[in-house]
Amino acid sequence: MTPENLSRQYATAFAPGLIDPAIAAPEDLVAASGKRVAKRYNVYRNNVTVSLIDALAAIYPAIQRITGVEFFRAMARFHVRATPPVSPLLFEYGRDFPTFIESYEYAREMPWLADTARIERAWLDAYHAADLPVLATEALGDIEPASLAGLRFRPHPAARIVRSIYPAVAIFVMNRTDGPVSPLRSNEPEDALVTRPEQDVIVSRLPAGGATFLIALLAGASLGEAVAAAFEETSSFDLQANMAGMISAGVFSAIQHGD
Template identity: 35%
Template sequence: MTQSAFIAAVLDPDAPVPMGLTDASGHPVAARFNVYRNNVAVSLKEALSSGFPAIKSLLGAAFFDAMTGVYLRAHPPKSPRLALYGETFPEFLAGFEPLRHLPYLPDVARLEYVLHQSYHAADATALTADAMQNPDALIRPLRLAPSVFWIESAYPVTQIHAAALGGSNPTGGGETALITRAAFDPVATGFPPGTSAVLTALNAGTPLGEAIDLAPAALDLSAFLCALLTGGALISSQDSAHV
């Protein structure tokens, strides 16, 4: 019996128990294997439920449970870090035929996944508002903290995410979703499409004054800079860069 055959049998509830599985006395262990198989599926479904609560809310618990059963068999974990299971879930949603009428779902899933990435990212010493008052603050290279992420979406993804978890109904159109983490809990803030150009430039070491020149006309610079500072997003260029 190969490792791949064992994994395939674990993930498929209809697959037969692999040949050659016995206990210390040489007796078949079909019952034990079925319990183990069920526990693995339950654990992976719970990880997805915890990692993508907005998706579960938007689709309903019953549909989510059935769909994640399909997903986990096609996309078993590739890392022992179960808290970050679901990296390919957004792409799966994009190709899942029953959800073709909900084209915003993959971006909501991407947002939820990067929220988890932010939560588990390394800590960094953020620049304070006082430090940014220095005359050379606009011309020195900066970086973004490892906990900072962003995605571009054709939909108001931060609002859809919030609405799915009990917030107000979404309005407006596409946005750049900025994820920051000042302490322990990441926060997603929506900005006009194209704001990612500023973030990409900052993370490449472009001085703040130059990076802001790339901002879309609709960007409220005061609100954007406030989100960066209160979110602990800016760090010295000598510290580790965001990946």
């Protein structure tokens, strides 16, 4: 057996118990003379769990602030045991944590918590997205009016949209700072636009129809198709305001003509 296969076989036996405390230390595990193998393995297992919980706390600081440290770490521990990491990069961990929150029994009194976590995850993904210049404000100036409906846009790698039936944007924003939390005065649904036009990630609340409009454009629809979808959702859709907003927020990196 090659060294690579031996290493893979050893990892297969060693790794599962690092997440699941019900799994005993591997039988062929050895330690230095006089050392208790099971005890040392349990210490290592605890260190791995704590490291993953710490990673979740770093990825979701607003969620931890909302729930409190003790509640968050207890919830995160259940998630860690149910969901081992699949990447060596810790910032990649916890992508399904928002979905886990939805099913977590003790978070049911905070139904908006999962969507707030989705915005927080989108913030981190936008932060780590590839760098590309954003579409310039004057890019539409030379386009013939008759050609506008057929335009298609190339998404910027950092652009993300999170839809919510809760005021998740306001909850996210007020809990990403160290200052006092103001009373929430709205129960209206809020769709989040997450972008990084320069160095800083920006989270904005989209106006009526804005999420449907941008989701269509991000999926490759023409401008005319996206506008039709937005108006189908709401007659109050403001095309001019949404166009100006998407350009200034850096949602797209390039523009192209349709067929």
